Amino acid sequence: MVQAYFKIHSVEKLNDTTYSFVIACPALAKESWCGRFVNIQCGEKTLRRPISISEIDSENGTITIVFEVRGEGTAWLAKQKAGDELNILGPLGNGFFPEKDKPAIFIGGGIGCPPMLGAAQDYGKNAEAILGFRSKEQLILLDKFEQCCQSVSVTTNDGSFGTKGFVTDILKEKLQEKPDCIVYACGPMPMLKGVAAMCAEHDVQCYVSLEQRMGCGIGACLVCACKTHEKDGEHMRHVCKNGPVFDAREVDFNG
Amino acid sequence: MADLRVNIAGVEFKNPVITASGTFGFGQEYARIYDISRLGGISCKGTTLHERPGNPSPRIAETPSGILNSVGLQNPGVDAFIRDDLPFLKKQNTVIIANIAGSQIEDYVETVRRLQDADVDMIELNISCPNVKEGGVSFGTSAKSVENITKQVKAVAKQPLMIKLTPNVTDITETAAAAEAGGADAVSLINTLTGMKIDINTRRPILKNNTGGMSGAAVFPVALRMVWQVANRVKIPVVGMGGITKWQDAVEMLLAGATAVQIGTANFTDAYTPLKVIAGINDYLDEHGEKSVLDIVGKVQVW
Numbered sequence A: 001m002v003q004a005y006f007k008i009h010s011v012e013k014l015n016d017t018t019y020s021f022v023i024a025c026p027a028l029a030k031e032s033w034c035g036r037f038v039n040i041q042c043g044e045k046t047l048r049r050p051i052s053i054s055e056i057d058s059e060n061g062t063i064t065i066v067f068e069v070r071g072e073g074t075a076w077l078a079k080q081k082a083g084d085e086l087n088i089l090g091p092l093g094n095g096f097f098p099e100k101d102k103p104a105i106f107i108g109g110g111i112g113c114p115p116m117l118g119a120a121q122d123y124g125k126n127a128e129a130i131l132g133f134r135s136k137e138q139l140i141l142l143d144k145f146e147q148c149c150q151s152v153s154v155t156t157n158d159g160s161f162g163t164k165g166f167v168t169d170i171l172k173e174k175l176q177e178k179p180d181c182i183v184y185a186c187g188p189m190p191m192l193k194g195v196a197a198m199c200a201e202h203d204v205q206c207y208v209s210l211e212q213r214m215g216c217g218i219g220a221c222l223v224c225a226c227k228t229h230e231k232d233g234e235h236m237r238h239v240c241k242n243g244p245v246f247d248a249r250e251v252d253f254n255g
Numbered sequence B: 001m002a003d004l005r006v007n008i009a010g011v012e013f014k015n016p017v018i019t020a021s022g023t024f025g026f027g028q029e030y031a032r033i034y035d036i037s038r039l040g041g042i043s044c045k046g047t048t049l050h051e052r053p054g055n056p057s058p059r060i061a062e063t064p065s066g067i068l069n070s071v072g073l074q075n076p077g078v079d080a081f082i083r084d085d086l087p088f089l090k091k092q093n094t095v096i097i098a099n100i101a102g103s104q105i106e107d108y109v110e111t112v113r114r115l116q117d118a119d120v121d122m123i124e125l126n127i128s129c130p131n132v133k134e135g136g137v138s139f140g141t142s143a144k145s146v147e148n149i150t151k152q153v154k155a156v157a158k159q160p161l162m163i164k165l166t167p168n169v170t171d172i173t174e175t176a177a178a179a180e181a182g183g184a185d186a187v188s189l190i191n192t193l194t195g196m197k198i199d200i201n202t203r204r205p206i207l208k209n210n211t212g213g214m215s216g217a218a219v220f221p222v223a224l225r226m227v228w229q230v231a232n233r234v235k236i237p238v239v240g241m242g243g244i245t246k247w248q249d250a251v252e253m254l255l256a257g258a259t260a261v262q263i264g265t266a267n268f269t270d271a272y273t274p275l276k277v278i279a280g281i282n283d284y285l286d287e288h289g290e291k292s293v294l295d296i297v298g299k300v301q302v303w
Helices: A072-078 A110-123 A142-148 A167-177 A189-201 B078-090 B105-114 B143-154 B172-181 B217-233 B247-256 B273-287
Strands: A002-015 A018-024 A037-040 A049-057 A062-068 A085-092 A104-109 A128-133 A151-156 A182-186 A205-209 A225-230 A233-238 A245-247 B006-008 B011-013 B017-019 B041-043 B060-063 B066-069 B095-100 B122-126 B161-164 B186-189 B193-196 B211-215 B238-240 B260-263
Touching (some): A018 A085, A037 A062, A049 A072, A049 A085, A049 A110, A062 A072, A062 A110, A104 A110, A104 A167, A104 A189, A110 A182, A128 A167, A151 A167, A167 A189, A182 A189, A189 A205, B011 B095, B017 B273, B060 B211, B066 B217, B078 B095, B078 B105, B095 B105, B105 B143, B122 B143, B143 B161, B143 B172, B172 B217, B211 B217, B217 B238, B247 B260, B247 B273, B260 B273
Parallel strands (some): A104 A128, A104 A182, B017 B041, B017 B260, B041 B095, B095 B122, B161 B186, B186 B238, B238 B260
Antiparallel strands (some): A002 A018, A002 A085, A018 A062, A037 A049, A037 A085, A049 A062, A225 A233, B006 B011, B060 B066, B066 B211, B193 B211
């Protein structure tokens, strides 16, 4: 874990509100794996912004982050250019550990897609992906997923691209085809709740990456709490330190 | 190199910079970023008699130049603190301050009693947490109850006792004087100011607890004023905190009468803040020909 300034190598705008930065950060890249995140200082804001790592290039010492402009912090971030330096704390969190001997389905919802890209790339060429977006305009990273996955299904809420509906509509079919698979998912809470419920119903192992308003990002301030039900009882875990990836069976989606 | 050592109630600090309770856990996380033995001290996460799960999320909201939090004293309980966290802390070669909270006087007394033989250097009594119903803040708002709880805890405390004061009162010098009258060895201030933030689209407060404690740069002028007032009222040492983000803020606190400072929210913005503040104070003292940090404590020349 380090906190230091790292240079933005390149910037790409993926849609109206979503940006992809490649950051030159050998010290971070060597400790990074899929599903971990970084906490980035955004101008004068008191709190850093936690952003998941999308891709890792350990050979060239770079990581890619993809973020959506949601407020003042990310708006500041979106104005940064190649060559600018960012104050980054990371890499943080536990991340995904895809089990490569089982069929795997990677599910991303909207801005939840970027961390799943790294996970799918890590898993290898037999990965299957289901990506969900509100509409065609929000579509991101499809080409990248197509490069690394055996199959990619896309759903949009309004039917403007792919299948009209939700990721769970596709997941239902996939779980019937591959009852021995493992599911990895990141996206909005209602989507994760639906995915987790469907996996539980089919007795399929599922790991979800959660989002929560965060303070320190390293487990010291205890603000990003997530209630879990584990074998030894109920716990208040923390998304930054115990997560962001959790066993979906243990997460209290209503807590 | 100026002499940065300060002594508070018989406890020697290598420098006057302490990390504030609730922002620094029990030290282990920040120890992965830098050598925490460079700190003057660590005020540990608020600890209660029994384990507390804390409030539901979201527990944090960002506000102009600051934050609101409503963690609600999530902690493993004092026995787990002594068993699991203290051994690591004691190896860090810095002053360890146990921060104690509770919901009734008997809890405070029993928690401090269990720390009698524990290897902590000092006790900071949180009678000012705004996030827990009857969570200390009720003890901290009237002079009479501050004096009473201080007296009762002091009777069992083996380590020097510092009372952490809430700013959510009409006159903080009254509660500070009450702590002194009750036998406190020091006071620390300010805890957070109760605040609120509403999402105008959902029309709901961001915090699930509706309200929370405000901290960060925005509260600094209020904190500084209160530290100055209290330092002029009591004879016991004052530890100043509230919105310190840079060494200049810490120097202001010292000039206002604080013998040491605590740094909290700024750790989230820049983990190295406490180290930068220590270095900045030292350079300031050198530049102004001051041999010891004590030479500037309370040296504001008021109009």
